Amino acid sequence: MRFFNIIINKLLNVAQGLGEMLALLCETVYYFKEAPRNLNSIFRQMNLIGVGTLPIAMLVALFVGMVLSVQTGTELALYGTQEAIGAIVGVSMVKELGPVMTSLLVAGRIGSAMAAEVGAMEVYEEIDALKTLEISPVRYLAMPRLIACLFTVPALVAFSMVVGILGGGIVAEVNPMINVPFSVYYDNMIRALSYQEIFKGLLKAMVFGGIIAHVGCYVGFKTSGGARGIGESTTQSVVLSFLLIMVANYLLTRFMI
Amino acid sequence: MTSPDKNAKDGNFSSSLSPFGAFWTKLAHGFTPSIMDGENCQIGYEGSDGVSIHIENLNKSFGDHHVLKNINLAIEPGETFSIIGPSGTGKSLLLKHIVKLEQGDSGRILINGHDVNETEAINKNRSFRYSMVFQSSALFNSLTVGENIGLWLREKRICGETRIRRIIQEKLSLVGLAGKEELRTSELSGGMRKRVAIARSLAMNPDLILYDEPTAELDPVTSDELARVIMSLKEKVKLTTVIVSHDLNFALYLSDRVAMMHDGEVIAIGTPDEIKKSQNPIVRNFIYTTTKGIQGEGA
Numbered sequence: 001m002r003f004f005n006i007i008i009n010k011l012l013n014v015a016q017g018l019g020e021m022l023a024l025l026c027e028t029v030y031y032f033k034e035a036p037r038n039l040n041s042i043f044r045q046m047n048l049i050g051v052g053t054l055p056i057a058m059l060v061a062l063f064v065g066m067v068l069s070v071q072t073g074t075e076l077a078l079y080g081t082q083e084a085i086g087a088i089v090g091v092s093m094v095k096e097l098g099p100v101m102t103s104l105l106v107a108g109r110i111g112s113a114m115a116a117e118v119g120a121m122e123v124y125e126e127i128d129a130l131k132t133l134e135i136s137p138v139r140y141l142a143m144p145r146l147i148a149c150l151f152t153v154p155a156l157v158a159f160s161m162v163v164g165i166l167g168g169g170i171v172a173e174v175n176p177m178i179n180v181p182f183s184v185y186y187d188n189m190i191r192a193l194s195y196q197e198i199f200k201g202l203l204k205a206m207v208f209g210g211i212i213a214h215v216g217c218y219v220g221f222k223t224s225g226g227a228r229g230i231g232e233s234t235t236q237s238v239v240l241s242f243l244l245i246m247v248a249n250y251l252l253t254r255f256m257i
Numbered sequence: 258m259t260s261p262d263k264n265a266k267d268g269n270f271s272s273s274l275s276p277f278g279a280f281w282t283k284l285a286h287g288f289t290p291s292i293m294d295g296e297n298c299q300i301g302y303e304g305s306d307g308v309s310i311h312i313e314n315l316n317k318s319f320g321d322h323h324v325l326k327n328i329n330l331a332i333e334p335g336e337t338f339s340i341i342g343p344s345g346t347g348k349s350l351l352l353k354h355i356v357k358l359e360q361g362d363s364g365r366i367l368i369n370g371h372d373v374n375e376t377e378a379i380n381k382n383r384s385f386r387y388s389m390v391f392q393s394s395a396l397f398n399s400l401t402v403g404e405n406i407g408l409w410l411r412e413k414r415i416c417g418e419t420r421i422r423r424i425i426q427e428k429l430s431l432v433g434l435a436g437k438e439e440l441r442t443s444e445l446s447g448g449m450r451k452r453v454a455i456a457r458s459l460a461m462n463p464d465l466i467l468y469d470e471p472t473a474e475l476d477p478v479t480s481d482e483l484a485r486v487i488m489s490l491k492e493k494v495k496l497t498t499v500i501v502s503h504d505l506n507f508a509l510y511l512s513d514r515v516a517m518m519h520d521g522e523v524i525a526i527g528t529p530d531e532i533k534k535s536q537n538p539i540v541r542n543f544i545y546t547t548t549k550g551i552q553g554e555g556a
Contacts, residue, residue: 121397129395132356132388133409133461140412 021218024138028146028214031139038144045148049110053156056109057102061160064097065089065167073171073178082178086188089168094193094201098161100249103208106153107241111216114145115237118220119230127221142217146210153209154202161201165189200256207252208245215241298416305464307335307497308369308385315354315364317347324350325361326521332514337491337498339508342518343543348501349392349469351518355499356389356467368465387465388458392473394450396442396457402429403438406457428456431493432486448479452486459490465497472504480507487511505547509533517543 035042068089076082118141121127130137169189172180219237223229310332317325324347332338340348353359355366357373366373369385396405403425410421429435432452445453451471458466471487472480484507491498491511502508508515509529517525517532517540525532525540532540 125391125393125395126397128353128358129389129391129397131358133412133457135409135412 020222021214024142024218024221025214027138028142028217031136031143032147034139034143035147038139041140041144042147045144046152049106049148050152050155053106053109054159057105057156057160058163060101060105061093061098061164062167064101065093065164065169066171068092068097068164069168069171069178070175073175073180077177077179082172082180083184083188085168085172085178085180086185087192089172089185090165090189090193091197093161093164093168094198095253096249098157098164099201099204099208100245102157102160103153103205103212103245104242106149106156106209107212107215107245108238110149111212111241112234112238114213114216115219115223115233116230118142118217119223119233122221122223123226123229137221142213142221145217146213149209149213150206151209153212154205157202157205161198203256204249204252207248211244211248212241215244298420299414302415302462305386305462305494305496307333307495308387308464309334309367310355310465310497310499311367311370312351312355313365313367315351315361315366317350317354317359317361324521325354328364328523330516330523330526332497332499334497335495336513337487337500337511339500339502339512339515340518341502341505341508341515341543344503346518347521348503348518352389352467352469352499352501356387385464386461387467388461388463389467390451390454390458390469390471392470394454396445396450396453398442400442401438402434402440402442402445402453405442405453406438406460408457409461424460425456428459429453431459431490432456433482447474448476448482451475451479451483455486459494463496465499468498468500468502470502470504471500472502472507480504484510503547505544519543 069085072088073082073085076084076088118127121141127137127141130140169182169185172178172185173182216237219233219240223233225232310330312328312330315325315328316323328351340351342348350359354361355368355373360374368387397408400408403422406425406428407421410416410424415421416424425438426435429437432455434449434452434456437449437453442450442453455468468487471483475483487498487500488511490496498511500508500511509532512529514526514528515532516523517535517537519539525535525537527535533544535541535544
């Protein structure tokens with residue numbers, strides 16, 4: 001009996017958390033109407049998320065493209081079908097690796113920072129101070145972050161796609177085992193990709209961006225218990241956004257096929 | 258619009274965005290109405306009037322722990338009222354109920370006769386502003402001193418930018434920190450942080466100001482300075498002040514009336530003299546221990 005009670009309590013907690021997240025999301029979206037006069041903080045967040053993450057995202061994408069090319073290319077070369085490498089790298093980068101890898105990177109780098117920053121503000125009464133100044137913490141903190149992530153993550157992903165495909169192309173050209181000229185690689189890639197697919201990839205990235213910002217702010221607002229609480233929130237935000245990104249990735253892929 | 262050079266300093270965050278800061282601020286200001294340029298403030302900002310607070314049968318529990326037990330208090334307009342008592346007796350919690358950060362399980366709090374939790378009534382008859390000075394000061398670390406103080410004015414678009422600058426300077430000199438608006442909050446000492454927090458509260462021209470443990474973590478000299486700041490405010494501005502403190506001397510020195518809380522209940526209310534002369538053993542014990550054996554006058 002006690003066992004069931006524990007399970008039921010856990011389920012209730014999860015349901016409560018989901019409900020709270022949804023409520024926070026609705027409130028944040030409601031405050032989108034205030035976006036024009038908060039452009040300053042939105043641009044500041046975009047700068048942090050986009051410009052700050054760009055170099056590392058490029059680097060990751062470059063190596064992902066390269067390793068994809070070298071792994072698949074050498075395998076294909078055994079059957080003499082290495083020309084297909086352009087299509088394979090292009091499709092994987094645009095459909096899956098670009099959006100997912102970059103979003104995971106942003107979740108680790110930015111989502112955790114958001115949870116820590118908002119969490120510290122909660123712990124050190126700054127959020128309470130905002131409330132007594134009659135400034136909605138959701139409008140002041142969550143809304144700019146969500147909007148910034150919604151637009152910046154797809155932009156980062158677009159860069160990642162290009163750099164990943166380029167990296168794959170370079171490897172295909174210079175690796176003696178694969179030895180596919182860049183022009184062939186490029187033609188193959190162009191033939192395999194459609195604008196619709198690129199758009200779907202960017203749409204995924206937008207959803208993932210929303211998840212990262214929303215989870216970061218939600219976990220931040222729920223922080224309690226001093227420095228230890230802030231640390232826990234940081235971890236929790238990364239775990240939760242990874243999980244939600246993976247689930248959302250499956251669902252989006254399933255319904256966008 | 259204002260000149261680009263001025264714009265660079267205008268926004269809350271633009272300084273961290275330079276050299277694009279001026280551009281973004283200009284863009285942002287493009288969306289804001291003309292009040293940003295004016296000298297005049299919104300009607301009702303100037304001047305503050307003390308408000309009355311009536312707390313009736315307020316109860317609050319966390320689980321089995323009954324923290325506030327049937328609190329009844331009446332605070333008069335313009336009064337400086339202190340709530341004293343040992344730590345963990347629910348003093349700060351009571352303060353949080355007044356500023357709506359917590360909601361009681363039963364009972365109600367009336368400010369100028371309106372229940373604070375009835376949002377409709379408050380919004381309709383909104384005629385007072387309140388602000389709170391937190392125990393930890395709760396300054397926004399991402400902003401400078403000046404931006405902290407001007408945050409409410411800017412966010413609520415109460416005044417034009419030139420006027421806001423002037424208000425920030427005025428409030429800073431009121432707490433003895435003139436010319437410090439460009440400092441980062443991390444460069445401030447504990448006493449300075451507290452005074453900036455007070456200046457931030459005063460920037461609202463509040464009718465009611467609440468201090469949560471203003472002297473906690475301060476040395477005696479800084480506490481004394483702080484007491485002088487609060488005293489001089491009392492003379493210059495007509496507002497209702499509520500102080501929660503376990504610093505007995507501080508409270509007795511500043512207050513018109515003092516309430517003592519013990520174990521979630523108000524056990525004594527009176528003028529500082531009455532409290533000093535109180536025969537209640539808990540009050541006597543509190544006075545005796547906090548003054549290290551030096552008992553109050555006439556006790």
